[in-house]
Amino acid sequence: MDKLKNISFDHCIKCTICTMYCPVSKETPLFPGPKQAGPDSERLRIKSPGLVDSSLKYCTNCKRCEISCPSDVRIAEIIQDAKWRYLKKKFFRPRDFFMSRTDLAGRFGTLLAPLSNFFLKLDLMRFFLDIFLKIPGKRTLPKYNRTTFSKYFTKYMAERQKNFTRELLYFHGCYVNYNDLRLGTDTVDVLNEMDYGVKIADEKCCGVPLIANGYIEKATKNALHNINALSLNDCTSRIVSTSSSCTFALTHEYESFLKVDNSSILNRTSYITRFLYEEFSEGNIPQMGNIGLRAAYHSPCHLERQGGLIYTIGVLKMIPGLELIVLNSECCGISGTYGFKKEYYGISQKIGENLFRQIELAEPEVVITDCETCKMQIEMNTRYRVIHPVSIIKMAIERGREI
Amino acid sequence: MKYDCVIIGGGIAGLTCGIRCVRKGLRTVIFSNGMNSLHFSSGSIDLLGYDREGRKVHSPFTEIQNMKNQNPRHPYAKSGIDKIVESVDFITRELSQEGMIMTSNGRENHFHITNLGVMKPTYLSQENIFNSESLNMVKSDCPIAVLNFSGFRDYFPELTIANLKKNNLFKNREFIKGDISLKEFDEKRRNHEEFRSVDIARIFNSERYLNKIAQKINKISGQAEIVTLPSFLGIENFRSVNRKLRELTGKEIYELPTLPPSIPGLRLDYALKNIFYKAGGEYVSNDRVICGNFSGRKLNYINTENSGKYGISAKNFMLATGSFLSGGLTGSYSRIHEPVFGLDTFYNQDRGRWHSKDFFDKNGHPFLSFGVETSDSFTAIKDTTEISNLFCAGSVLAHYDPVKEGSGGGVAITTGFTAASQMTGKF
Ligand SMILES: Cc1cc2nc3c(=O)[nH]c(=O)nc-3n(C[C@H](O)[C@H](O)[C@H](O)COP(=O)(O)OP(=O)(O)OC[C@H]3O[C@@H](n4cnc5c(N)ncnc54)[C@H](O)[C@@H]3O)c2cc1C
Ligand code: SF4
Ligand code: SF4
Numbered sequence: 001m002d003k004l005k006n007i008s009f010d011h012c013i014k015c016t017i018c019t020m021y022c023p024v025s026k027e028t029p030l031f032p033g034p035k036q037a038g039p040d041s042e043r044l045r046i047k048s049p050g051l052v053d054s055s056l057k058y059c060t061n062c063k064r065c066e067i068s069c070p071s072d073v074r075i076a077e078i079i080q081d082a083k084w085r086y087l088k089k090k091f092f093r094p095r096d097f098f099m100s101r102t103d104l105a106g107r108f109g110t111l112l113a114p115l116s117n118f119f120l121k122l123d124l125m126r127f128f129l130d131i132f133l134k135i136p137g138k139r140t141l142p143k144y145n146r147t148t149f150s151k152y153f154t155k156y157m158a159e160r161q162k163n164f165t166r167e168l169l170y171f172h173g174c175y176v177n178y179n180d181l182r183l184g185t186d187t188v189d190v191l192n193e194m195d196y197g198v199k200i201a202d203e204k205c206c207g208v209p210l211i212a213n214g215y216i217e218k219a220t221k222n223a224l225h226n227i228n229a230l231s232l233n234d235c236t237s238r239i240v241s242t243s244s245s246c247t248f249a250l251t252h253e254y255e256s257f258l259k260v261d262n263s264s265i266l267n268r269t270s271y272i273t274r275f276l277y278e279e280f281s282e283g284n285i286p287q288m289g290n291i292g293l294r295a296a297y298h299s300p301c302h303l304e305r306q307g308g309l310i311y312t313i314g315v316l317k318m319i320p321g322l323e324l325i326v327l328n329s330e331c332c333g334i335s336g337t338y339g340f341k342k343e344y345y346g347i348s349q350k351i352g353e354n355l356f357r358q359i360e361l362a363e364p365e366v367v368i369t370d371c372e373t374c375k376m377q378i379e380m381n382t383r384y385r386v387i388h389p390v391s392i393i394k395m396a397i398e399r400g401r402e403i
Numbered sequence: 404m405k406y407d408c409v410i411i412g413g414g415i416a417g418l419t420c421g422i423r424c425v426r427k428g429l430r431t432v433i434f435s436n437g438m439n440s441l442h443f444s445s446g447s448i449d450l451l452g453y454d455r456e457g458r459k460v461h462s463p464f465t466e467i468q469n470m471k472n473q474n475p476r477h478p479y480a481k482s483g484i485d486k487i488v489e490s491v492d493f494i495t496r497e498l499s500q501e502g503m504i505m506t507s508n509g510r511e512n513h514f515h516i517t518n519l520g521v522m523k524p525t526y527l528s529q530e531n532i533f534n535s536e537s538l539n540m541v542k543s544d545c546p547i548a549v550l551n552f553s554g555f556r557d558y559f560p561e562l563t564i565a566n567l568k569k570n571n572l573f574k575n576r577e578f579i580k581g582d583i584s585l586k587e588f589d590e591k592r593r594n595h596e597e598f599r600s601v602d603i604a605r606i607f608n609s610e611r612y613l614n615k616i617a618q619k620i621n622k623i624s625g626q627a628e629i630v631t632l633p634s635f636l637g638i639e640n641f642r643s644v645n646r647k648l649r650e651l652t653g654k655e656i657y658e659l660p661t662l663p664p665s666i667p668g669l670r671l672d673y674a675l676k677n678i679f680y681k682a683g684g685e686y687v688s689n690d691r692v693i694c695g696n697f698s699g700r701k702l703n704y705i706n707t708e709n710s711g712k713y714g715i716s717a718k719n720f721m722l723a724t725g726s727f728l729s730g731g732l733t734g735s736y737s738r739i740h741e742p743v744f745g746l747d748t749f750y751n752q753d754r755g756r757w758h759s760k761d762f763f764d765k766n767g768h769p770f771l772s773f774g775v776e777t778s779d780s781f782t783a784i785k786d787t788t789e790i791s792n793l794f795c796a797g798s799v800l801a802h803y804d805p806v807k808e809g810s811g812g813g814v815a816i817t818t819g820f821t822a823a824s825q826m827t828g829k830f
Contacts, residue, residue: 016664017438020601029588029602067689070437070729278713307690307709310432328680329688 009039009078011071018065018075023331023351024058031058034065037082038075045082056083058344060351061212062301062331077257084214149177149184153200157188164197169230171241171250171269174205175372186394187242187272193286193397194279199237201229206246211253223260226250231264239269242390244303244370247271252306271303273370273389277311280318288393289400290321295392296364297326298355298378300371304329312370312389319396325362330355334377349381356381368392406430408826409705409717411692411743412731414439415812416797417723418675419494419819420826425682427827432715433684434707436691439672440725440798440811445660446634446667447515448505448816450491450526451479452809459524462511463813464488476802478814481779482821490820491813495527502642503674504530518558518633518659520566524809529667531645533631533657538572540655541628546577548624549631553584554598557662558633581623583632585612604635604666607644617651624654634658634666641670695720695744695793697785702744702793719792719826722746722775722783723819726798726805732774739773741799747776747784749801774801781822794822 012035019025019033031037037056056079065075149172161167168191176184188198203226207219230239241247250269254262279285297316299309316324333351359367359382367378367386375386387395408424410417413435424431451463455473460466464484471480479487488510495505505527507513514522514535528534547567549560560580567573588606606612624630636658637644648656660667679686690707696714697703704714724731724743732748733740739750750773758770775795776784783793796818798805805811 015442016599016601017442019599020442020664020669021438025602026605068438070439072437281713304687305689307687307707310685310687310715313685326680326683326685328677329686 008072008074009042012039012073013071014040015070018069018073021064021068023062023064023333024060024347027347027350028058031055034059034075034079038065038078039073042078042082058347059083060331060333060344060348063305064301064331067301067305074256080211080257084211084216147181149181150200152181153184153188153198157185157198160192161197161199164192164195166196167237168196168198169235169237169239170198170200171203171206171226171230171239171246172200173203173241173243173246173372175243180372183242183388183391186388186391187240190276190286190390190393190397191240194284201226201232203229206243206249207253207258208245208249211249211257216258220258220260223249223254223258223262227254227260227262227265230269236268238275239265240272240275241269242272242370242388243372244271244300244306244308245373247308248302248306271306271308271311271370273312273315274308276390276393277314280315285318286393286397287400288320288396289398289402291319291392291396291399292321293392293395294323294363294365295325295368295387296359296362296366296384297324298332298359298367298369298374299327299329300369300374301331303370308370316368316389316392319392322392322396324368325364327355327358327362330358332374332377334373348377352377352381359384406432406715406717408432408719408721409434409715410721410723411435411705412439412723412725412729412797412799413676413686413688414723414725414729414797414815415441415671415675416725416815416819417721418679419490419816420721420723420794420796420823421679421684422497422675422682423493423820423823424827425679425684427823429827431684432687433679434687434690434692436689436730440729441668441672442665443663443728444665444668444671444812445515445517445523445525445528445532446665446669446671447523447525447528447532447660448491448494448812449524449809450487450512450813452512452524453807457807460512460809461524463526464510474802478781478800478803478818479810481777481781482817486821486824487813487817490817491526493820494816497678498671498674501674501678503670506530506532506534506536508536516567516631516659518563518661520563520570522570522572526813529670531636531641531656531658532634532667533629533659535572537629537655537657545628546579546626547573547629547631548579548581548620548627550581550583550620550623551633552598552603552635553582554588555600555603555633555635556598557600563631563659579624579627583616583619583623585615585619587612599664600633600635600661600666601638601664603633604638607635608637608640610637610640610644610647613644613647613651617648620648620652620654620656624652627654629655629657631657631659633661635661638666638669639673641666692724692743697744697790700788700791702790705743719794721819721822721826722793722795722799723797723815724799726771726774729798731797731799734770739770741775744783744785744793746795747787749773749776771806772802772804775799776801780825781818782825794825796822 016035019035022034024031025033059079061076063076172184191198204222207222210219254260331351332355333348367384369386378386407429408431410421410433413433417433421431421433451460451466454460454466467479470477507527512524515525515528516533517523549563551558551560564578690709692705692707695702695705702720704716706714726732733742739748741748777795778789781794783790783795797815803814
């Protein structure tokens with residue numbers, strides 16, 4: 001018996017509350033739901049490991065089941081673990097391989113941008129992706145930066161970081177690095193404004209897409225690499241990340257799921273708004289001007305799972321002139337790479353419908369959210385631009401300068 | 404950053420308090436770890452269903468009036484009749500504005516009918532739940548169809564019928580029993596033996612099969628003007644599902660509350676949370692409050708599992724963490740603890756008297772009335788000192804027995820509301 005590591009299934013009181021809240025079981029009868037796929041089957045799987053089956057793949061790992069469980073059962077983790085045992089049995093899966101290597105795909109994408117952006121828009125190319133990689137043709141795909149954030153930072157921003165009193169490590173993640181350079185530079189600017197000099201480490205993909213696609217060994221390697229890189233030369237600076245999912249990996253999944261010792265970074269790492277909230281509370285608030293904006297806020301599942309919601313809302317409420325409508329907590333449906341796969345595309349879109357309707361009803365000017373994939377999903381399905389909280393602060397700072 | 408009001412526990416007590424506070428313009432946050440007891444309840448709100456001798460109560464307010472002398476430490480005795488009326492009316496109004504209409508019988512109790520066919524006294528029930536008032540809607544000689552959805556294993560119509568027949572109201576009624584089956588779903592579902600109420604509620608909620616279902620209902624139920632089904636007729640869309648089914652069948656369709664997880668309870672929970680969100684409250688759904696920092700008679704801040712070195716401070720706090728089932732109270736061999744702050748609790752020193760040998764004892768189990776001690780204004784007591792800015796509400800409180808009295812929902816709403824009035828009064 002090699003693993004009995006997560007025995008939280010034993011605390012299950014069979015109340016079925018988790019299944020009531022699972023967005024996937026709401027939309028498809030093909031998924032038996034968290035209770036059955038998690039604690040119920042785990043009991044049987046421990047006895048006969050062959051019992052893992054393909055229906056587990058429907059789980060998006062959104063973790064809403066864990067949020068609702070009154071007995072602290074780590075349901076999603078049990079499912080991920082079993083899913084991986086099932087997936088390992090299969091051979092090379094080109095799409096999943098490519099998709100989960102966000103850094104590899106990103107490196108090519110950025111290298112070849114704007115060529116890659118051009119091709120990704122071509123119908124012929126979309127057709128090719130659809131047929132050969134099973135990435136649905138209707139799906140909007142991420143755009144690539146012309147240069148990576150880390151290169152840009154080293155070339156244009158690193159020098160001036162010495163001028164600040166305090167120091168901070170920024171874990172930018174793949175999305176900022178390859179797809180959203182602007183969020184990266186906004187973050188550095190905001191932190192500079194608060195007298196923090198920013199450093200970046202030699203980071204690799206945090207591992208979230210690898211875990212979701214069953215590449216556990218590779219994810220573990222990345223985890224070890226990142227922990228080392230972030231603790232280099234006994235570094236004790238605080239670490240911030242602008243991705244709620246990267247933060248969740250660094251602070252939770254490395255330890256609880258990959259069983260990697262993350263104690264050297266655990267207490268130093270926080271999602272950016274949490275850090276800002278603490279700084280703001282101590283009076284370190286950048287000069288901001290009246291932003292005059294009506295925005296709807298969507299809370300990403302993984303941020304909620306970490307209890308990070310109040311910090312983002314807390315920070316947003318301190319921005320002058322921001323009229324904030326907090327949307328009911330609802331899954332957008334994309335769940336990382338899930339919504340990019342042909343077989344789940346329909347389910348993913350249906351899960352998100354409630355949220356899209358809510359956004360339309362709120363009639364905002366923009367939507368704010370913390371998560372990069374939620375952003376893609378919302379931008380594809382509504383007419384609104386989606387902005388990260390840090391970029392909103394940057395806008396407010398600029399507004400302050402105009403006056 | 405500071406809150407006006409931090410509420411620990413997102414059950415009906417915490418939500419009532421939260422809604423009241425945001426409506427009064429206070430910056431309010433609720434921390435909750437996991438879902439609340441509404442998911443186990445019938446979705447009706449009981450005020451006082453049984454008297455001390457276990458007899459059904461018709462006029463709850465008269466009975467509560469007597470309570471003041473019999474048990475002055477009872478939460479109802481502390482809040483007083485006026486506050487109880489005000490709280491119940493407040494929540495009824497809020498719910499109806501959110502589209503959830505609650506049936507009541509003036510200031511008297513009415514009876515809702517459970518899935519076992521038993522009549523239970525309650526004060527407010529959701530409008531489509533089968534209750535004693537429903538019979539007034541139809542001819543006295545028409546049959547009643549008691550139906551199930553095939554594949555749903557948690558319900559037996561025969562049992563409902565057998566029990567209803569024992570009751571004078573139904574003694575002379577004719578009953579029709581039957582199963583609705585949907586081929587589409589049986590085939591799709593690989594494992595339909597496992598149908599739970601949620602699964603079926605989702606079929607109804609999608610509204611895709613309502614036409615077919617209505618046809619089947621009409622076919623099975625013949626002359627019946629009243630049709631009952633277990634309470635799974637839709638979740639978010641329950642109003643429109645009920646309306647459409649009534650239109651399509653031309654019959655009065657009612658639901659019977661099922662075993663947990665309870666769909667009517669879930670609807671009530673959704674409605675209360677929506678009201679709270681829309682009013683501008685903040686809700687943290689996955690964070691356990693672990694301790695607090697006190698100085699003298701004041702609670703300064705609390706820490707949660709995720710809050711790290713910075714605590715969360717507020718002018719006022721409220722503990723609404725529920726009873727044993729929700730983790731608001733824990734029992735060791737000889738003591739009852741309140742695990743968050745270690746507040747003073749009330750319990751019987753003699754361990755042998757904690758529960759009754761008979762599980763269904765009419766006098767109840769003494770442990771159900773254990774809980775935290777409070778002042779008359781529901782402020783908490785820690786090491787015999789009153790904490791002036793920490794209030795307690797709901798089933799974490801001592802000196803009442805929600806099960807024996809049938810008073811769970813009412814006490815939670817009344818104490819949540821009364822505590823909120825204390826807090827808002829302080830500004
Ligand atoms: C099976 C059953 C059926 C019932 N049926 C009915 C009925 O039909 N009608 C009726 O009126 N009443 C009924 N009741 C009683 C009624 O449901 C309860 O009395 C009432 O819901 C209690 O509400 P509450 O807000 O006090 O607590 P709860 O609803 O228990 O909520 C407490 C919340 O606090 C959270 N929590 C606990 N500790 C912490 C912590 N440290 N940090 C953060 N969060 C925490 C819990 O996770 C939970 O969400 C029933 C009760 C049960 C058990
Ligand atoms: S919510 Fe938790 S306790 Fe309830 S069935 Fe699911 S895993 Fe079990
Ligand atoms: S993680 Fe999300 S999709 Fe997976 S079982 Fe839990 S609630 Fe359902």
